Amino acid sequence: MAAAGKARVVVVGGGVAGSLLAKTMERHADVVLLDPKEYLEIPWAELRSTVEPSFAERSLIYHKDYLTDATIVTSSAVDITKDAVLTADGQSLPYDYLVIATGHALTSPGSRDDRVKEFQRDNQKIESSDSVLIIGGGPTGVELAGEIAVDYPQKKVTLIHRGPRLLEFIGEKASRKSLDWLTSKKVDVLLQQSVDLGSLSDTEKVYKTSGGETITADCHFVCIGKPLSSSWLNDTILKESLDNKGRVMVEKDLRVKGYNNVFAIGDITDIPEIKQGYLAQKHALLVAKNLKLLIKGSPNTKLSTYNTGFPLALVSLGRNEGVAQFPYLTISGCLPGKIKSRDLFISKTRKQIGLNG
Numbered sequence: 001m002a003a004a005g006k007a008r009v010v011v012v013g014g015g016v017a018g019s020l021l022a023k024t025m026e027r028h029a030d031v032v033l034l035d036p037k038e039y040l041e042i043p044w045a046e047l048r049s050t051v052e053p054s055f056a057e058r059s060l061i062y063h064k065d066y067l068t069d070a071t072i073v074t075s076s077a078v079d080i081t082k083d084a085v086l087t088a089d090g091q092s093l094p095y096d097y098l099v100i101a102t103g104h105a106l107t108s109p110g111s112r113d114d115r116v117k118e119f120q121r122d123n124q125k126i127e128s129s130d131s132v133l134i135i136g137g138g139p140t141g142v143e144l145a146g147e148i149a150v151d152y153p154q155k156k157v158t159l160i161h162r163g164p165r166l167l168e169f170i171g172e173k174a175s176r177k178s179l180d181w182l183t184s185k186k187v188d189v190l191l192q193q194s195v196d197l198g199s200l201s202d203t204e205k206v207y208k209t210s211g212g213e214t215i216t217a218d219c220h221f222v223c224i225g226k227p228l229s230s231s232w233l234n235d236t237i238l239k240e241s242l243d244n245k246g247r248v249m250v251e252k253d254l255r256v257k258g259y260n261n262v263f264a265i266g267d268i269t270d271i272p273e274i275k276q277g278y279l280a281q282k283h284a285l286l287v288a289k290n291l292k293l294l295i296k297g298s299p300n301t302k303l304s305t306y307n308t309g310f311p312l313a314l315v316s317l318g319r320n321e322g323v324a325q326f327p328y329l330t331i332s333g334c335l336p337g338k339i340k341s342r343d344l345f346i347s348k349t350r351k352q353i354g355l356n357g
Ligand SMILES: Cc1cc2nc3c(=O)[nH]c(=O)nc-3n(C[C@H](O)[C@H](O)[C@H](O)COP(=O)(O)OP(=O)(O)OC[C@H]3O[C@@H](n4cnc5c(N)ncnc54)[C@H](O)[C@@H]3O)c2cc1C
Pocket: 012, 013, 014, 015, 016, 017, 018, 034, 035, 036, 037, 041, 043, 044, 075, 076, 077, 078, 101, 102, 103, 104, 105, 106, 139, 140, 143, 229, 232, 265, 266, 267, 268, 275, 276, 277, 278, 279, 280, 314, 315, 340
């Protein structure tokens, strides 16, 4: 315990899960949030911000704007010992309880201003092009194609995807409905083909596909899935707690296998469910509850356990429509659009961390 008697909780990763956990715990412990970015990025707003950069004003949130009591450390975790987290800039952050929430590998700049500039640059790229090639038909590629098709209907959009169907992380019905919608908006979708990422340059205008086709486009966006941010754990005390896909193995109470005081939450975990932010938030709230129980102190405290979520997913298709996969139903059109596509849950996510919508 810290000198003042408060438990020290270090949260590694200030994404969707880590930010909510830090916010929920900051009054109950000495919380340190460690993140290489000075801001929380709401990932599902990224594509709207690409066509409308001012949208990022509400979806990129300085950690200091929602955390009042927690300490924010802007660096990356590079090692963990049994009682401290070591950072890339040489700090040692002691902990009584540790939460790993590093989700997906970092590709965004650390400065919020630089991230806004990236959106402005990408938007300029679209504005000054007549044709756009999108590489990757997962949620990022499909949502970007949808945003461009709706906001810039005069531009030619081609979406190329290596797999047999779009949105492979959800069911086939959702894939089909997305494909039909994109085709209806005159997006050319090429499946089971790829372009050689190694040969891409910013001045490229002609792209050869693996299927021997030629695509002409004024610019391109690479929207392939980001790997998990867990390679940094390979040389830490948690190395034995990674599965063969690099996910952190957790017990039902979300403690890392083999540890009493280390938890993992969000996309980094091996929980057998669809990887979604609303589930990462459920993990965060459950772990906050368990941390409070542990901090109160009875050694035999029974911790709450996590029940895996339904494979619920919403993919937006431009500003007004979308595809929704519910437990027994998949629908597309304006209803999913009403639920997600207009505000992209930005108000809801901001309110969850105590900010105005
Ligand atoms: C296009 C798209 C649309 C989506 N739409 C939805 C949706 O509608 N609804 C929904 O619920 N989910 C959606 N998702 C999924 C959702 O974004 C993820 O499930 C969610 O972001 C996972 O949260 P996380 O906190 O685990 O990881 P992340 O949000 O990836 O956060 C990880 C954090 O860890 C930090 N980090 C990484 N490495 C280190 C390190 N070594 N040290 C310290 N910090 C580190 C990063 O900087 C980052 O802040 C969507 C995803 C995409 C790509």
